Amino acid sequence: MIDYIVDGDGVATITWNMTDRSMNVLNEGSIAAFKDAVGKAIADKTVKGVIVASAKPDFVAGADLITLFKDTSAKAVFDFSMDLHKLFRTIEKAGKPFVAAIPGTALGGGYEICLTCHRRIVADNPKALIGLPEVTIGLLPGAGGTQRLPRLIGVRNALPMLLEGRKVDPKTALGMGMVDEVVPPADLLKRAKEWILAATPADSQKPWDQKGYRMKDAAMTPAGAQTFTAGNAMLRAKTFGNYPAAQHIMSCVYEGSLVDIDTAIRIEARYFTACATSDAARNMIRSLFISVGEANKLANRPKGVPTQAYSKIGILGAGMMGAGIAFAASSAGLNVVLLDSTQEAADKGKAYSTGLLDKRVAAKKLKPEARDAQLALITPTTDYALLKGCELVIEAVFEDRAIKADVTKKAEAQLAASAIFASNTSTLPITGLAEASARPANFIGLHFFSPVDKMPLVEIIRGKQTSDETLARAMDFVKKIRKTPIVVNDSRGFYTSRVFATYVNEGLTLLSEGVNPALIENAGKMAGMPVGPLALADEVSLELMHRVRQQTKKDLGAAYKADGSEPVLTNMVEKLARIGKKAGKGFYDYPTDGKKRLWSGLAQAFPQKPEAEQPDVQDVIKRLVYIQSVETARCLEEKVVIDVRDADVGSIMGWGFPPFRGGTVSNIDTVGVKPFVAECDALAQKHGTRFTPPKLLRDMATEGKRFYAA
Numbered sequence: 001m002i003d004y005i006v007d008g009d010g011v012a013t014i015t016w017n018m019t020d021r022s023m024n025v026l027n028e029g030s031i032a033a034f035k036d037a038v039g040k041a042i043a044d045k046t047v048k049g050v051i052v053a054s055a056k057p058d059f060v061a062g063a064d065l066i067t068l069f070k071d072t073s074a075k076a077v078f079d080f081s082m083d084l085h086k087l088f089r090t091i092e093k094a095g096k097p098f099v100a101a102i103p104g105t106a107l108g109g110g111y112e113i114c115l116t117c118h119r120r121i122v123a124d125n126p127k128a129l130i131g132l133p134e135v136t137i138g139l140l141p142g143a144g145g146t147q148r149l150p151r152l153i154g155v156r157n158a159l160p161m162l163l164e165g166r167k168v169d170p171k172t173a174l175g176m177g178m179v180d181e182v183v184p185p186a187d188l189l190k191r192a193k194e195w196i197l198a199a200t201p202a203d204s205q206k207p208w209d210q211k212g213y214r215m216k217d218a219a220m221t222p223a224g225a226q227t228f229t230a231g232n233a234m235l236r237a238k239t240f241g242n243y244p245a246a247q248h249i250m251s252c253v254y255e256g257s258l259v260d261i262d263t264a265i266r267i268e269a270r271y272f273t274a275c276a277t278s279d280a281a282r283n284m285i286r287s288l289f290i291s292v293g294e295a296n297k298l299a300n301r302p303k304g305v306p307t308q309a310y311s312k313i314g315i316l317g318a319g320m321m322g323a324g325i326a327f328a329a330s331s332a333g334l335n336v337v338l339l340d341s342t343q344e345a346a347d348k349g350k351a352y353s354t355g356l357l358d359k360r361v362a363a364k365k366l367k368p369e370a371r372d373a374q375l376a377l378i379t380p381t382t383d384y385a386l387l388k389g390c391e392l393v394i395e396a397v398f399e400d401r402a403i404k405a406d407v408t409k410k411a412e413a414q415l416a417a418s419a420i421f422a423s424n425t426s427t428l429p430i431t432g433l434a435e436a437s438a439r440p441a442n443f444i445g446l447h448f449f450s451p452v453d454k455m456p457l458v459e460i461i462r463g464k465q466t467s468d469e470t471l472a473r474a475m476d477f478v479k480k481i482r483k484t485p486i487v488v489n490d491s492r493g494f495y496t497s498r499v500f501a502t503y504v505n506e507g508l509t510l511l512s513e514g515v516n517p518a519l520i521e522n523a524g525k526m527a528g529m530p531v532g533p534l535a536l537a538d539e540v541s542l543e544l545m546h547r548v549r550q551q552t553k554k555d556l557g558a559a560y561k562a563d564g565s566e567p568v569l570t571n572m573v574e575k576l577a578r579i580g581k582k583a584g585k586g587f588y589d590y591p592t593d594g595k596k597r598l599w600s601g602l603a604q605a606f607p608q609k610p611e612a613e614q615p616d617v618q619d620v621i622k623r624l625v626y627i628q629s630v631e632t633a634r635c636l637e638e639k640v641v642i643d644v645r646d647a648d649v650g651s652i653m654g655w656g657f658p659p660f661r662g663g664t665v666s667n668i669d670t671v672g673v674k675p676f677v678a679e680c681d682a683l684a685q686k687h688g689t690r691f692t693p694p695k696l697l698r699d700m701a702t703e704g705k706r707f708y709a710a
């Protein structure tokens with residue numbers, strides 16, 4: 001796990017080498033072995049200095065969050081943090097030079113080891129990422145990162161790294177002072193050894209252990225005062241206090257900048273404990289780290305189906321979605337036949353990839369040869385015969401049953417019997433679309449999100465006749481193109497569109513009740529959603545929502561339940577001709593020369609209640625959040641979603657449900673099933689049956705159950 005050798009020149013090398021894992025990580029075993037090796041090197045009088053290295057392409061990727069906190073009591077977390085601090089201080093004060101030889105990525109606890117060493121030398125590896133991303137899973141760097149980074153590079157530079165969890169490449173890290181040298185990969189260990197052999201006693205002392213050390217931009221300096229004041233205000237505006245880790249990082253850096261390092265790391269350990277035991281961290285670690293990891297490993301893949309290798313796929317429709325999928329598939333090295341009804345449209349679809357790749361070349365993130373090789377994989381065409389040999393065809397033509405049926409038949413005529421046919425429809429039930437297919441067992445939904453190159457989620461929809469084998473092979477495809485799959489059963493709006501719509505509709509309903517639109521939008525953002533429901537409606541397009549609504553009404557007949565959002569939508573689209581952002585006017589105005597503004601005519605179109613009768617913002621937040629969770633519970637009850645982890649992952653990655661809430665299901669656990677049911681009953685009484693909790697939740701409340709074990 002940790003190799004230890006001392007060479008003839010008295011240079012010890014401690015090498016991280018966790019052979020049973022793809023990456024080196026900090027866990028109970030590796031920390032103990034590292035501590036052991038450090039102890040040996042310090043005790044051995046013949047050892048002049050120590051290289052901390054890695055036998056893998058990367059250094060250490062961070063802490064193993066799955067096993068690290070077996071005991072999540074505050075005392076256990078605090079003790080864990082203080083133990084690491086003691087070890088790291090031992091290195092800093094060993095009186096021997098320690099140098100981190102960093103071949104690749106060093107993140108979180110991995111980079112904190114580097115910060116502890118007296119020098120950091122990193123290989124010129126363009127794939128390497130360096131940083132402290134803990135905040136993105138609700139934690140703070142708990143092994144000295146909040147104290148050593150500001151001491152090394154100053155508060156002003158360190159705060160954005162810590163608060164945004166930014167990861168930078170070696171050259172950027174060098175520019176910021178986060179590392180000391182960038183060297184060719186082959187010279188890494190040689191350079192580290194040279195440094196040790198030339199090191200003076202001052203080299204093995206940290207600046208902050210030297211007399212008269214002053215931290216740059218510390219709290220009581222004029223620059224520090226300005227940074228902390230502005231930083232706090234910005235943080236508040238961005239997070240609305242929903243992310244305790246960010247607030248705790250601020251406090252750590254502020255308080256830590258006023259004291260010596262040994263006091264500072266105790267302060268950090270205290271705040272780390274507060275973070276690690278918070279609901280936000282538990283939710284974010286569970287959903288963003290553990291559940292996403294399991295989804296990426298295809299935890300729900302039907303067993304016993306051999307893995308499908310992909311080399312060639314077809315895409316029908318080279319519009320916005322088809323072009324994006326072609327980019328994703330070619331990025332994974334697949335040949336793509338991109339078909340549209342005219343050559344011009346097909347070429348335009350390919351040009352989308354050219355544009356994205358050109359940008360990467362211009363930013364020096366990609367070599368021109370690599371761009372050309374990827375573009376050569378995409379064949380734009382109108383000729384169905386080119387689909388021969390495709391293992392999978394994804395249809396992304398207009399949202400029209402007849403057109404979809406037509407292209408399905410034409411494509412299938414060219415395909416081998418085993419090939420899969422997938423539809424990227426966003427609203428049409430898969431089982432119905434499969435009626436056009438000669439082999440409905442091989443027919444499936446692959447619902448991508450826009451823009452495809454940025455959105456990591458794919459919602460896989462099983463039709464009634466979709467086989468296990470098709471599902472398994474479709475999951476292999478999603479993995480191949482490095483996206484995260486969730487699996488759902490066929491239903492109107494599937495899972496993501498169905499639940500997402502409840503957020504938007506609740507916003508429109510609030511408007512219909514006379515609630516101030518600014519209050520609605522702020523409540524959405526304060527709830528932790530990326531944008532308010534009215535802005536989101538504009539982005540989706542009010543016209544599209546209206547069209548889908550009319551179709552749903554027609555399909556459901558008497559079973560259709562109207563809510564307050566319907567007249568708002570009809571009014572906006574049919575009477576006011578304000579159809580959304582694309583047209584430059586919806587709930588907002590979109591001036592070409594400035595920021596969007598709520599439309600000044602809203603108050604007249606939807607008369608507002610007097611100020612004294614406006615609801616409390618917390619009540620509005622509750623409605624906007626709870627409606628999504630209660631609809632998710634219905635999806636679980638109806639078996640539209642089978643795995644609660646998929647529901648959580650899909651809600652965060654699909655439509656930006658607040659990560660600190662852990663997803664729509666974790667949110668119910670965080671509130672507590674019983675109180676959640678009681679609050680929904682109260683909401684239902686006041687606002688309508690859409691809040692009525694389904695039987696599944698009532699039963700769980702009665703039996704004292706929760707969705708996740710803890």
Ligand code: NAI
Nearest residue numbers: 317318319320321322340341396397398399424425426450
């Ligand atoms: P789009 O209008 O940008 O592209 C559709 C493309 O299909 C056009 O290039 C059109 O020329 C082509 N096409 C139409 N009829 C054809 C035919 N008979 N043969 C070959 N090509 C034909 O539409 P977009 O937005 O890319 O949507 C495509 C599909 O993806 C729809 O089913 C939509 O519901 C679904 N979808 C859309 C999302 C979005 O955010 N726009 C998100 C997820 C799914």
